[in-house]
Amino acid sequence: LVAIPPSLLPCWTIHTSQWSLENTIRRRPLLQLGDNSHRHLNPSTISVTTEREEEPDFADHNTRRSEPIRVDLPKPATRASTEAGGDDFMSSDQPRVVESRPSALTSNPVHEAEDEKDHGTVERPLVGDQVRDVIRLIQCRKCSRPLQEPVTLPCGRSLCKHCLPETHTRENISYPATPNRLQGFDCPYQECGRNHAVGDCGVDVILTKAVDNFKAEMEKARETITTAEVSTHVVIQRPSAGQTGTDMDDETTSRVVKGGPLVAVYTLADSGELDYNSNVTFAEVSSLGDEATAIDNRTFSKVKESVRTEMDCQVCYALFYDPLTTVCGHTFCRSCLHRVLDHSTYCPICRRGLSVSPLLYRESCPSNEHLKTIIQTFWADAVLTRGDALAAEALNRHREFDIPIFVCTLSFPMMPTFLHVFEPRYRLMIRRALEGDRTFGMVLPQRPRTANDTHFVEYGTLLRIVNAEYFADGRSLIETTGISRFRITRHGILDGYLVGKIERVDDISIAEEEDLEANETQQALERYESAATHQSEDSSTSRPAMTTPEDLSKMPTSELLSLGVSFVERMRQQSVPWLAQRMLTIYGECPNDPALFPWWFASILPAKEYEKYKLLETRSVRERLKICCGWILEWESSSWSLSDCRIF
Template structure:
């Protein structure tokens, strides 16, 4: 049940049929069934819930520099466990990812990369604002000489077992009403996160008035901090990125459909919040806060998202398909458009978001199931209607169903995404047989040895796979092979040193069968693609394709 509602008419009878609950309602989001006056309903239980919202589960103090871990839990930055050097990790092997820590929460205990444990910007701003309001309330209470006697009940007493602590040490007289006094007890470090409270002082009108004033300001400050930077509405199923910025899950996914960067700080993100919820859990504390202070707004936001989803589902086809060649993400594709149907398709793309799908021709079905979304970078029109297009790949897709429009294929597609960096590291740790040092290189000569068979490829560190592939490119360039000329490099660029980009570049350069290259489109990890590239190299070195 919601502690507070921000809608004063939430309890009035509705004249319209109740909407169906939105899909994937975040766990714990309650329905706001009645408005709650800030002067009413502040029972010991509700006061305790409010104060616990800003307490660190580890140290029990109000949060200081809050950090939200990849598992969705939050704690103080000083309460983070000590770090250790992670082993069997060679990609991406940046300094902040080579340092890891074990999650302090008993129901998780996973290893988190230090780079994924940044300051939670929203929680930090929210807690700072709330602290300031409690401090103002404390000053007002001292001036009015209002005092409340607060007693704590530890986990033993809650379970019905006599506590070992002295009763006097668990009772304090503190300034203010119930809410303010309980917060001050936590601020002193005398209120354990799991403890409950009781009050010996009667809740007089003066006490209630002060609590109502403090609560109203706390609520105002909270509501000012829980808006998404994308939709500017209250957070719905909030997800906090490794860089510490928070967005609605659906809003973040929409951003990542067009860019791989955080919309606030532009740091590159590898999470896919809609496609892999387990790897991108909701921010647990923000969920509790929005449920406590504005569950009615969260419900309305969920209904709006549900309606948007229904509208989207009503669009049977979402992508125009150019059936021609094989294209890859981040790589250029040049097209000479002369057929009337595709001239129309390109004209419509230019009037829209400048994107369309590219799928390879298939003898059986007419076109391949997997393809790449291309964005038009440049276009040159000829007087006879033909055009030359310069495009770049931005994402991959799988065709779910298709139809025809104006002579060309249109399709309903689903995006193909890579697993997260954390999952990528876990995959390498499971597969790599050689222990990897902190430098990202194999720690032993045996592990660093380049493979001579596909079986050896499977167990090598990701960075060793990359080194093997780039060494092959260097050797082939030294031999002046026909497929690695200056003209080719002018089109596709120099050999990338980023393992995430290399396989796409290599597939464009190396003269292997199109069916082999096509397999890359269905992969979901950098390591998987590098292993395929290394397999091609071994085949090339033993024979010619």
């Protein structure tokens, strides 16, 4: 296998009309979600040479649910569970989950099909704390009323849209600086304390529907109460300042409200008389205790059934597991969104661009706390069953290797790579790739320093075959495009070529990118803005004033990009060979996108490959721009004597 340098590419690399197979080779579509056929390599033909596997993070699965609302119910018999949603995540060769756990709020055995459930018919009334916890599920933590147009913030907490703080212009942020990110507000929750962009705070679609369904059932119950002489004496205990629970010094008030305990507490919350942190106790006034209990039980059952209709993920069509809400307000299971982001950065429902990191780290992309609490409270047994199924799927997946890997050259995302394939083992690999999803990994070779070292680097780029030209002797010329980066965690040999278990490498989220820039430039931004106002109109052709690499960390991201673009323009005016028209035809003109510029610049700059390799390890656009600007300073400080330059 030989990587073809762009400077040596024949005419067919530029004039694509000369490709004899251009109109016959079809580009296969991206893998559909759940299609793992290309990953099923035969383990019996693979010899494992290095073990770097890390244990999967199932912290949410292994951690038992917090204490749910409990009712004294007959315990159902334990039988093999086929809880709805489990089959969506388990293939035919995966072990079945046989453990059955009765729900705290339902008398249904967990083996019943989802469509056959009544979603929580209880046989005994809820007690005070349980009733209070149910109503608290739909209350706003700020205004204490039932949520209206709930907005889920990037930190995972929700509140009414009208409870959002006043916005202000965000400072010290130049990337991406899109219109919907220029305004922001400080998170109203002290445990967060971050500054959220307005564009990251959309109305939560699922939570809105769930709360509306909840309120609709409660309103029906209140209408029923008007025909029955049922009322409840509610004692409200408001915690004193700094307290969250009941205390002897708590402020206590009481009300007689129509309806059973559940309807009465909802009525108080709906009228704004029940603080979010308040607790309640009950003393029944009417003599119709059995009727009040029956009404509450029917209402609670209907509430659960109504809310459940909105709790299915639109990717796996099962109950949400670890729900994560995107900036556009749509919610998916975290694992499902992982699979979506493997193929697209757009919401699968509304097609809006997603600014979250595709790795979905829980620190930067927290779960939707409100939805997670509702699901954990109402369907705790189903959550545990889903967790078991996901764990079994992940365990089965970790026994296999993901992808074939070339050990040849350095490739970058969104950039072309041209290959001349002539070795029999790589011919086989390319043929299998073309028969599959047309993807393979590319890593740079390295010289092992010890016996335990590998002959290739740890980070690489996933490539997709765009075109292929075959010769009569079996050789082929391959054109590929970079898709994404990866890190090899485990590898082996299949039919002579390398295969590996990989994990995707993606950038931090836009919000984290903005925080990084703001923190680094807070002290020096005014100085650079002042200098920018004195630049002449032809600054793009003048030598930059930067002299030390330390100054790069103080520059805004937009100025780092300007430094790189102006350097390219100066080099074009000097007619350097690596910016000849032939190279620009292959890689395109200099981009003005900060996310794309480092990949383009590294592809076209005649620097050492191991110096360029540093870009693949970074997780920030800003960090990559600083590396590229460091190369520029090295180039210009060499005084045209590149023999003394460490990177060229």
